[in-house]
Amino acid sequence: MSKWLVILFSIKYILADPTPIVLWHGMGDTCCVDFSLGSFKIFLEKEIPGVYVLSLQIGNSTIEDFENGYFMHPNKQIQHVCKLLANDPKLSDGFNAIGFSQGAQFLRGLVQRCGHKLPAIKSLISLGGQHQGVYGLPHCGALQHASCDYVRKMLNYAAYYSWVQESLVQATYWHDPLDEDVYKKQSQFLADINNEREINKTYIENLNRLNKLVLVKFESDSIVQPRETEWFGFYAPGQAKVLQSLEQSDLYVQDRLGLKKMEESGKLVFLSTPGDHLQFPQDWFVEKILQPYLV
Numbered sequence: 001m002s003k004w005l006v007i008l009f010s011i012k013y014i015l016a017d018p019t020p021i022v023l024w025h026g027m028g029d030t031c032c033v034d035f036s037l038g039s040f041k042i043f044l045e046k047e048i049p050g051v052y053v054l055s056l057q058i059g060n061s062t063i064e065d066f067e068n069g070y071f072m073h074p075n076k077q078i079q080h081v082c083k084l085l086a087n088d089p090k091l092s093d094g095f096n097a098i099g100f101s102q103g104a105q106f107l108r109g110l111v112q113r114c115g116h117k118l119p120a121i122k123s124l125i126s127l128g129g130q131h132q133g134v135y136g137l138p139h140c141g142a143l144q145h146a147s148c149d150y151v152r153k154m155l156n157y158a159a160y161y162s163w164v165q166e167s168l169v170q171a172t173y174w175h176d177p178l179d180e181d182v183y184k185k186q187s188q189f190l191a192d193i194n195n196e197r198e199i200n201k202t203y204i205e206n207l208n209r210l211n212k213l214v215l216v217k218f219e220s221d222s223i224v225q226p227r228e229t230e231w232f233g234f235y236a237p238g239q240a241k242v243l244q245s246l247e248q249s250d251l252y253v254q255d256r257l258g259l260k261k262m263e264e265s266g267k268l269v270f271l272s273t274p275g276d277h278l279q280f281p282q283d284w285f286v287e288k289i290l291q292p293y294l295v
Contacts, residue, residue: 018051019122020091021294024081026101026128026278027170030065031057037100043282047290052090056081056103074106074172074189081106082114094120096294100278101224104129105173108207109193115206123212123293128224128278131215132234132251133175133183133190136225160186177235195256204258212293213262214269216280223277231270232259 021044029036032055041053058068058077068077085091099107104126111121158164159174165188172189176182184196195203207213217230224230232246246252252260262268271288273280 018048018295019093020052020054020095021048022085022091022095022097022107023053023055024097024099024103024107025055025065025069026099026103027069028066029069029100030062031055032065033062044290044294047286048295054085054088054091054095056084068169069102070169071167072169073166074109074169078106078110078113081110082117085110085118086114091119094122096123096125097121098125098127099129101128102130102169102173105131105190105193108213109189111210112193112200112203112206115209116202121210123214124210125214125216125289125293126230127216127280128218128221128230129215130173130224130229131232132194132229132249133173133187134170134225134229135175135177135235135240162186175229175234177237177240180237194251199256208258208262208267210262210267212267212269214271214289214293216289217270217272218277218279219272219274221277 023031023037023041025031025037032038032041037055041055044053045051057065058072058080059065085095097107097111099105107124108126108129108131111124115121155168155171155174159171159176160182164171165186172187174183175187175190184191187196191197192200193203215231217227218224219227221227221230226233226235226243228234228243228245232249232251233243234249236242236244236248246259251257255261259268273284273288
């Protein structure tokens with residue numbers, strides 16, 4: 001009898017639909033056009049036949065989606081996406097999620113804030129996410145025009161003004177190591193999801209429900225400063241030269257997000273790849289991410 005149960009279970013597993021995948025793009029990108037995440041969606045559908053891939057569009061058009069990557073507060077974006085995913089019947093049995101650049105920390109915020117309201121989020125893949133924030137914006141990737149200069153100037157001089165926090169997405173994960181107290185008090189997004197002000201146990205519980213949190217760092221990243229933030233590292237407090245790893249930070253030592261527990265249980269995965277921001281070979285992605293965590 002047990003032999004037949006094993007056979008039936010194996011057949012059911014083989015015939016089961018692939019786990020759906022949710023994508024959240026980064027700054028200067030959009031959900032669906034060919035030169036942005038549209039092509040990556042097609043790539044995933046080719047590599048995993050039958051998979052449902054939802055590339056998140058924040059707004060009523062790709063133009064709005066592009067603009068909202070700069071000007072729609074992450075808290076509002078996460079609230080919107082939480083409702084969207086909860087009402088998608090194709091995700092009812094759970095899904096994997098891939099975040100690109102700032103989309104990675106937004107997905108983490110989604111997991112922490114409303115993971116208990118959603119179907120099971122199995123693996124969260126962070127591609128170049130800025131989990132300890134950024135301190136510097138050398139250039140804006142896909143966007144090379146006046147808006148880029150506007151973003152730089154506002155962050156350098158007024159990141160923690162309340163009206164800047166409310167109107168400029170990148171200000172909400174600007175992390176000034178020279179003034180940690182102001183950052184913790186005034187950051188409207190990152191300081192909250194990193195439990196910098198107080199410990200939100202729901203954030204810890206929801207994050208630890210993940211099967212895997214995969215953090216990918218780009219070794220020659222010229223956009224994210226410092227690139228160590230992609231592994232939860234950052235500048236040691238009080239200066240902007242000496243870096244510290246996740247394991248050296250209060251976030252880890254005090255286990256303010258449960259990351260220490262996740263690492264000890266094998267849920268926290270660190271990967272790196274040569275190349276600039278979000279530049280990776282398809283075969284590397286298939287071997288290191290798709291096969292172990294998405295198939």
